[in-house]
Amino acid sequence: MKLCLPLLLPLLFYQHLWSPSLADSCPKDCTCQIQDSIFCFSRKDPKMPSEVPMTTKNLYVFKNGIKSLSQEDFLEMESLEMLDLSQNKLTELPGGVFEPLSSLHNLDLSANQIVHISKDSFAGLERLERLYLYSNLIESIHPAAFDGLQQLLELKLQGNKLTIMPALNMPHLLLLDLRFNSIPSPGPNDLQTPRLESLKLGGLGLISLDEELLGSFKNLHELDISNNQLTSFPGVLREARGLVSLSLAGNPMGPVKWEDFEKLSELQELDISNLSLQGLPETLTQLFPHLQRLTVAENPFNCLCNMAWFPGWLRIKQIQLGRTEETRCHFPPLNSGKVLERLSNREFGCxxxxxxxxxxxxxxxxxxxxxxxxxxxxxxxxxxxxxxxxxxxxxxxxxxxxxxxxxxxxxxxxxxxxxxxxxxxxxxxxxxxxxxxxxxxxxxxxxxxxxxxxLPHEDHTDDPTVPEPEITATLVTSSSILLDIHRYIEMRPHIRGVKLTYKNLSGPDKRAKHLNIPPSYPEYTIRGLQPNSTFSVCASPLGEPGDMDRVCIETQTFSQQLTPTGARLEDPKLTTMLIPAVAILLLLVLVAVAVGVACYMHKKKSKGHLDLECDPSQLELDGLENGELPQKQEIISCPSTTQNGGFDCEMPLMQDHCTANNNKNSLKPSYF
Known part of the structure; x- marks a missing residue:
């Protein structure tokens, strides 16, 4: 059984449940349109709201910038059952600060800056059922901090900096979330919680689990041990018949042995992402008859004939595939980068x-x-x-x-x-x-x-109703993409530069690469890419916080396939460029041969010293003056580091220094 109590009531109900008595005495900058509830959001006030009516049962004071609390803030609030203080700037909880709230059932202190929990931080909260302390900076908790919370049902401590977890003696606790801390694997003496239904231990860096502890939970329905360092499937789980939700994602377990799951037939949710799986056996259809949600993202799947059953099974059984966009094929090259769920049966090549x-x-x-x-x-x-x-x-x-x-x-x-x-x-x-x-x-x-x-009628470039895209990508070769960002730059005339972010959506390595481009370069060629892959390319203004004003596209590099006759398919543009080049080369060879023959005949006729020495390299060619070839434009060349997540560049980048071909210092933008 999974408990879920929304702490934020939907705003749509405000207009239906209206209390005139609360509306008349509503604190400043708050709303009181729900009966027995006060809603204070983004007040930008470092102090608690004053003159809260005594009959208030639900007080929502989140994202207000509150920096400190005192016991006087909660006087005459004996009726309060719900207190939401999340997303403020609290750094500490003074001892006994919540003692006036003798009827409090739910306390949300998440997303603050609390560092330490003292012995008396929750003194007087004997009726508390739900305590949320996640996403703080908590480094330590007094061993007796939770002793008085005997009625607690849910305790959330994920996303802190804990290295030691105090022993919990909570006979009614149903949910415990300790994810993304640095605590060791808890043992039977650490968690005396016999009724626990949901245990979340993901991201703790565990190399093993205490099987005696897990075996002591007779009512465990949900277990999250993802993103640890477990090298094998925990043996105790082979007999965990009551599990409904299980996450093993991101552990270096090696090849999955599907016989380990034979007795987990009650599973409704399973996450086996990032386990280096190359395929899924069709026996999954019998292993998990009650499955409702499956997550298999970030695995390098070989989308061959033995995987053709998978998309159809998802549709027929109406199973939700979690993180669909991150569940892509890695092999063969024809399917590389494609979303697995969207492949048709013929694309598996049976x-x-x-x-x-x-x-x-x-x-x-x-x-x-x-x-x-x-x-x-x-x-x-x-x-x-x-x-x-x-x-x-x-x-x-x-x-x-x-x-x-x-x-x-x-x-x-x-x-x-x-x-x-x-x-x-x-x-x-x-x-x-x-x-x-x-x-x-x-x-x-x-x-x-x-x-x-x-066809001409398919060209919408002149259609005024179709807006011109801000970013376009053109394939140059099987490993390079030409980006046209002039439209993006024109629409933002005051930006200092463009931050390009691209990542390969094909295969297991999806780490993003970043490039900083000056606004004077409306085009840029990304080189050293993986052929026959799908890439996500995003542009955002340089120097802006986060992903503000970000525009993204998806593009693909083509493969260098062999045709059925053995010929290699190349980019048509390369063929168009290659034919004139070869023709010019042949013309030069013929001219040189003709000049050589003329010189030879002249020498033969002179019967001695030459009056004219002929050197083909001294001849003037049509269109060139003084026999000089036009100088090539200097190219700033960076070594290809595709395997290391790098790139080749044809122009100076704002964060990289490349040595030019003539050993001169590369250019550096003034605003770098």
């Missing part, structure tokens, strides 16, 4: 076995294993490319089907080796048993390998 009889043709998708021991009346054929006929006139295969033969409708689907049709093309079997690629609009060719220019 091989096809064709069964041929004298009357009909049947197609069945099978796991990738060799076909052996086939009956003599059938033949299995694995097609290699569209030009091959699945049925050839040979001693080992029957003749092609006659026009009167029928082809099973199941054949009219993907029927070829994985990824043979490029750019999203679909493989198709015609009535003669031949394969061809059906190409998407904008692509053509035998294998859909040619990308055509979009």
């Amino acid at each position: 091989p096809i076995t064709t069964t041929v009889t004298t009357r009909t043709v049947k197609t069945t998708a099978v796991p990738p294993a060799p076909v052996t021991n086939l009956p003599s009346t059938t033949h299995a054929v694995l097609l290699a490319k569209p030009s091959d006929y699945p049925f050839t006139e040979s001693d080992n295969n029957p003749p092609p089907p006659t026009p009167s033969s029928t082809i099973d409708p199941d054949l009219r689907s993907t029927f070829c080796p994985p990824n043979i049709c490029l750019n999203g093309g679909t493989c198709w079997l015609d009535n003669k048993g031949r394969l061809e690629c059906i190409c998407l609009p904008g692509t053509s060719g035998t294998y859909c390998e040619k990308e055509e220019d979009p």
